[in-house]
Amino acid sequence: MGVLQLGMLVAAFDQTALGVALPNLVADLGGVHDLVWVVGVNLLAATVSAPLWGKFGDMYGRRRALQADLLILLVGCVLAGAAQSMTQLIVFRVVQGLGSGGLVVLSLAMVSDLVPPEDRGRRQGALNAMFAIGTGLAPLAGGLLAQYASWRWIFYGTAALSALAFIGSSVALRVPAPHGVPRRGFDYIGLGLLAALSTCLLLSVSLGGPSWKAWQVIAYIVLAVMLGGLFLARERRAPYPLLPPRLFGSTVFALLAAVAFLMGAAKAAASVYLPLFLQIAMGSSPFGTGLIMVSLVVGITAGSLASGELVSRTGRYKPCLIAGTGLTSVGLVLTHLLDARSSSWTVVGTLLVFGAGFGLTAPILTLAVQNAVGYEDLGVSVSGIGYFRSLGRTLGVAVVGTVFAVRLGHNLAEEEAIRDLDIAGLRADPTLLDAYTLSIRETYLGSVGLALIAFALSWFLREIPLQPGATPPETADPLRTAPVPRTSIEEVERILSAAGNRQALRSLFSRIAETADVRLPPQACWLLITALRESPLDLRRLKQHSVVDASIIGNAVEALEARGLARASGPTLVLTGEGREVATHLTVSRRRILHDVVGTWAAEEHATVEALLERLDKALTRQDDLPPG
Incomplete structure (x- = not known):
């Protein structure tokens, strides 16, 4: 389990360490208008590749898939650290995303290979807690490196962690290989359609803003709808579908996929624009911002551990999902109420509430879907949930960025003149400071709505009891009865x-x-x-x-x-x-x-x-x- 926890730590560093260093990165490479792509393409690549890694894990063994994943991430990090232009960085961030896409889904799926059902909730809670810890440590480390060394060392540090995880997986990780199970084909056409569909969705929301062109947005939306239809048709005919249509025949999977998407999108506002709020509105340094963000990690960690413990003790997971989505909604409302006069302790309390809600929810999404599908669908179902959660984050980042630009243009008529001002310049002008602060706060309203929809959907989840006869067959008991028909x-x-x-x-x-x-x-x-x-x-x-x-x-x-x-x-x-x-x-x-x-x-x-x-x-x-x- 230690190797899996290290893999979650690597994933957390890859996703969150760079955020506090973006101003330093722009100062070095320029291209402030491309910042949304620095974040977006990485998330998109990780989102699209997640089902690929899940399927590879089912076909060739999850240990081998994890090792390949780590190697690609290592190469991407080294290249990104050496980037000499914003264009190069964006390209190398795609490589990074392709590598990091499978870390979380493979680690969570391997719990079912190593742990009996009665302990799975606790173990998955521990993995999510490690991801939360990494999410807190990454901004601290990123802030220190950006402030006292260079933003490039953020990528080199992630590469070093990837190498350590690869060595650990080679030495200490013992996951049963799929002996006797035929290696089936892979739906590469479906993956291509899914990648194109996700890209069109990202472009359609990214092009919105004060200077948006309606025909471009409409064109991408129409193209996305067409690609979505082609993808569904392909998956129905494909001998080995990427996301088997039978998964969506399960109301449990369909509902959890929707909740995962909504929660991922809701979290985007807090994860991307909260550090910006702390630096602009409250004058925090990169390291100070990371320090305050630790409270979010504490909340997520506590929620994840509590979720795993409650499920292990009671055998029920629906109450945790309801409580988690509810607390997340409350936390986002409190975040919207923050302003430049809020104290640090108010921010800390707000982040604790938001983090606890998200922490309660995250392990349940994986646990519940694993409990509802058969062994042969474990990897693809977990990666499917990961895909919808990542797609929510990807589109959420783009939507929040668009909303921010629109509201900033509304709040400040001279937006064009101040786009390239640094944080010190913003804080020196009360008008600019108020406009930016208000615009950031307004981005949270949409996230509140998404979280409330997830909260409402949680009540409709059909809970399947966690008992040996109803859970997926585990390697801890290879003869345990499966919950779905098999030949x-x-x-x-x-x-x-x-x-x-x-x-x-x-x-x-x-x-x-x-x-x-x-x-x-x-x-x-x-x-x-x-x-x-x-x-x-x-x-x-x-x-x-x-x-x-x-x-x-x-x-x-x-x-x-x-x-x-x-x-x-x-x-x-x-x-x-x-x-x-x-x-x-x-x-x-x-x-x-x-x-x-x-x-x-x-x-x-x-x-x-x-x-x-x-x-x-x-x-x-x-x-x-x-x-x-």
Whole structure:
């Protein structure tokens, strides 16, 4: 879990460290009018690539996908740090976004590979809390670097964190690879349509403003509608859709996608323009701005941890979603009421409320959708929620920027003359200061409306209880019943995929022993069945070729000898008559459990399923998968 937390930290730094350094960046490279693109293209690239990384994780394993993600991000950060013009920086920010797009969705999806359902809420809360901590540390670090070194070191620092996370994932991260599950194709046409659709939406809202041209905006909106229709048609026909239409057949997924979009858009105003408000209206330095933003992080962290703990204790997540969206709405109202005369403690209290609401909500979006889909859709569903949340942020940044420009033009007739003034110049002129402060405050009204809509939608969520029979099958228990229909072949392939996880095997053999009414530890059950298949069993060869510590194998041998089920003679383990009887009983129990899982199948599938079950038998008794003691 430590590697996943580091991945969330990298994602937080990539998304938030640059905000407080934008004035320094503009002073160095120029191009103040391109600032919205510096932020927007990064978010857009991350948004579009999120489903791609989720699908790659399903196809090739989430660990490999995470490592590729980190490498691309590292390259993008190094290039962005070396950029010599605003155009170069925008291009390299696209590379950064392509790399960072999968960090959050892959980390959250891997929780389902490593953690049983009853602990998933707590673990996902911890990951979201780490992201919140990174969101607070990043502005502090970015402010320090911008104030005392250079904005370029923000990118180099993120690159260093990416390298550290890559090394950690190579050394310490053990996620079961999709053994036995075929590598299916990918809907690249769908991805292209989705990218074009998202770009048109971004352009349509970015071109609004005091000098907007109606025909351009309308053209992009019409094009976006056409691309949306083509994307839906493509996804219905595609053999391996990017966002399977069946996901939207689930009211849970559809509602959570809408809430994710609205919350992402609502948060954009606070995340982008709140630092600007602190520096313009309150005269805070870049580092001082980051320091005040820590209160937002404290609120998000507390909310995330509380959300995970409440779900783990009660098994319910809908109350957290309702409370979170409600608190977010209240926090945005309080943010709108801030002005230049507000005290620092008032700002801190406001950010605590807003952060707590967002923190309560964030883990629930992922948890609830994971609880409503099947194992084969875990990655794509989580990345789908991530896509809508990121799309909300991307469009939210553009919309807020447009609203700010419109309101500034309304509040200050001489806007054209002051576009390039620095913060010191703004604060020296009370008229300019009041106009900017009022315009920033007015941007929050739209965010309040979005949060209130999310709050209303939360009441309509159909809550599915978090219980073993209703949650997605986990590697912690590879035979847990799935909540959605599957063919027998798909079910056995899923079990084969989970069989590579020793934690899953421990759970499996505990269940086999319980079903057979045999009082033996799981590692002893494994050894007993293995000895029946390979009698007599060469213990020396077993210890040499097993990844499990020899002492654990020794403990299993002692347990069998103590029960009179086996006898060790030198390096050989021989089963007694009673041992053969118990081992046979365990084997029958295991086979019965497997048949219960796959249920009935069509006659034409019978031979294939039997062959897969035979593969599963071998996979569950291979020498490198002894359940740990």
